[in-house]
Amino acid sequence: MNAVDWFEIPAANFERACAFYESTLAIKLNTDNYMENMQLAAFPYQHPGVGGAVIKADHLQPSASGTLVYLYTRVGRAP
Template sequence: MQNAINWFEIPATDFDRAVAFYSAVLAVDIQKAEFMGEPQAFFPMDRESVGGAIVKSDRLTPSATGTLIYLNLGTVENLEQALERVESNGGKVYMPKTDIGDPGFIGLILDTEGNSIGFHALKPNE
């Protein structure tokens, strides 16, 4: 098993609001589509990477206390910039950039839908 995770879904009650939030905060193009009868918006990925989507579905409920996923922001600079954009886009930062030692840096947010989401960036090579 190369990765423990290969797909994730972030539940949304207001699909368009959630897509706008993640597009703005992460500064990425998130593609909307319908999959298996549900609106989904796909985070950028390729066949070799972990993928995920924002999903509006009766089977999913946003939660601040359930499973916590960490989105890979790539660089510390990207992590800092994303955290700076959270509150102006309707979310809340409840753990600012925090050094976690060798694994790098994390920040925790509450998105517009009520989901607790982590951001992660590896430490830069020194």
């Protein structure tokens, strides 16, 4: 199992950030507006595996400390 489970890269300009990662990594992000006031574009991944997304939300701002990394734990999960 990977130590990293999910990551979020905040973006002020969502469309520009998505275009940058799609061009740089030669991939297609999966866009979803599943929550009010939030845009999310997920990097392709196979579950179980490490996933992540470019995200634009009122409570997140791009900065030197802005990327969120979620670590895998067994807490609350079946063995």
